[in-house]
Amino acid sequence: xxxxxxxxxxxxxxxxxxxxxxxxxxxxxxxxxxxxxxxxxxxxxxxxxxxxxxxxxxxxxxxxxxxxxxxxxxxxxxxxxxxxxxxxxxxxxxxxxxxxxxxxxxxxxxxxxxxxxxxxxxxxxxxxxxxxxxxxxxxxxxxxxxxxxxxxxxxxxxxxxxxxxxxxxxxxxxxxxxxxxxxxxxxxxxxxxxxxxxxxxxxxxxxxxxxxxxxxxxxxxxxxxxxxxxxxxxxxxxxxxxxxxxxxxxxxxxxxxxxxxxxxxxxxxxxxxxxxxxxxxxxxxxxxxxxxxxxxxxxxxxxxxxxxxxxxxxxxxxxx
Ligand SMILES: *[C@@H]1O[C@H](CO)[C@@H](O)[C@H](O)[C@H]1NC(C)=O
Ligand SMILES: *[C@@H]1O[C@H](CO)[C@@H](O)[C@H](O)[C@H]1NC(C)=O
Ligand SMILES: *[C@@H]1O[C@H](CO)[C@@H](O)[C@H](O)[C@H]1NC(C)=O
Numbered sequence: 522x523x524x525x526x527x528x529x530x531x532x533x534x535x536x537x538x539x540x541x542x543x544x545x546x547x548x549x550x551x552x553x554x555x556x557x558x559x560x561x562x563x564x565x566x567x568x569x570x571x572x573x574x575x576x577x578x579x580x581x582x583x584x585x586x587x588x589x590x591x592x593x594x595x596x597x598x599x600x601x602x603x604x605x606x607x608x609x610x611x612x613x614x615x616x617x618x619x620x621x622x623x624x625x626x627x628x629x630x631x632x633x634x635x636x637x638x639x640x641x642x643x644x645x646x647x648x649x650x651x652x653x654x655x656x657x658x659x660x661x662x663x664x665x666x667x668x669x670x671x672x673x674x675x676x677x678x679x680x681x682x683x684x685x686x687x688x689x690x691x692x693x694x695x696x697x698x699x700x701x702x703x704x705x706x707x708x709x710x711x712x713x714x715x716x717x718x719x720x721x722x723x724x725x726x727x728x729x730x731x732x733x734x735x736x737x738x739x740x741x742x743x744x745x746x747x748x749x750x751x752x753x754x755x756x757x758x759x760x761x762x763x764x765x766x767x768x769x770x771x772x773x774x775x776x777x778x779x780x781x782x783x784x785x786x787x788x789x790x791x792x793x794x795x796x797x798x799x800x801x802x803x804x805x806x807x808x809x810x811x812x813x814x815x816x817x818x819x820x821x822x823x824x825x826x827x828x829x830x831x832x833x834x835x836x837x838x839x840x841x
Pocket of ligand 2 (some may be wrong): 749
């Protein structure tokens with residue numbers, strides 16, 4: 522490649538990866554982004570990543586705003602609500618981003634992806650998110666959010682990925698989560714302080730992925746299982762679930778199952794040999810009886826089974 526070509530390529534890359542100076546972007550939108558930038562204090566130079574639409578309704582409006590790992594401090598500025606064509610809003614890995622989730626985000630009716638992660642945001646998971654009907658992904662993980670999960674969020678018709686892990690959320694899982702109005706989303710609620718039992722309504726749903734680990738949930742979690750479900754991933758570890766495993770049917774699609782550190786009783790059913798398990802851990806429960814042979818159950822080492830009441834059979838000691 523000759524030098525001119527390299528330079529052109531460099532300029533091209535620069536043009537499409539950084540800068541508020543993107544020529545074709547709508548002028549008002551650019552002014553808004555400048556205001557946002559200004560109110561996020563920093564003594565080191567930085568730029569948000571923006572993307573502008575090109576055709577149709579969107580014309581040249583800003584459709585994506587990403588502020589990731591920048592040396593900023595302060596709160597999410599109210600001006601984010603003044604980018605009406607925004608489809609993607611990401612504030613990520615910002616250890617000095619504080620305050621609540623900005624209420625003007627409610628104005629972003631076209632928003633599809635909202636990711637506010639690895640920040641110091643506090644306050645509740647806002648109820649107003651349920652008004653943003655185009656949301657496909659909500660990721661609010663790794664913040665300091667508190668309060669309970671708003672039940673209205675089940676009204677989001679297009680939500681596919683729902684991540685509230687690693688916060689300080691309390692209260693129970695809303696009953697309404699058993700009736701998502703559209704697709705059944707992947708649900709990640711791990712590492713919070715959620716309590717109570719799993720609402721019965723959730724038993725009717727066929728989740729793809731569910732992670733409720735590291736909470737204070739109790740009661741019967743067997744409703745999440747079922748031979749006819751197509752669930753691939755269930756993590757319920759480090760809770761206080763108590764139920765009898767003996768009659769629980771495992772989905773024949775389940776690849777990952779984590780049940781360790783609960784109060785689960787009974788034995789591991791023979792039907793469980795039918796699942797294509799790749800990762801399996803039932804340690805630290807009160808299980809008893811023989812581990813059924815066949816399937817994948819002998820491919821795991823003793824640490825997947827240890828600290829139970831009286832489990833036996835390979836990979837543990839043979840049953841008498
Ligand atoms: C977050 O940003 C810090 C620097 O501010 C960096 O060292 C770290 O690797 C980043 N983490 C992620 C997950 O991007
Ligand atoms: C599971 O599916 C089979 C065949 O499709 C059906 O006969 C059975 O009743 C179903 N079981 C449940 C619990 O829905
Ligand atoms: C299973 O979980 C226990 C408890 O967290 C842990 O000590 C053990 O290493 C895990 N085993 C596997 C195979 O993941």
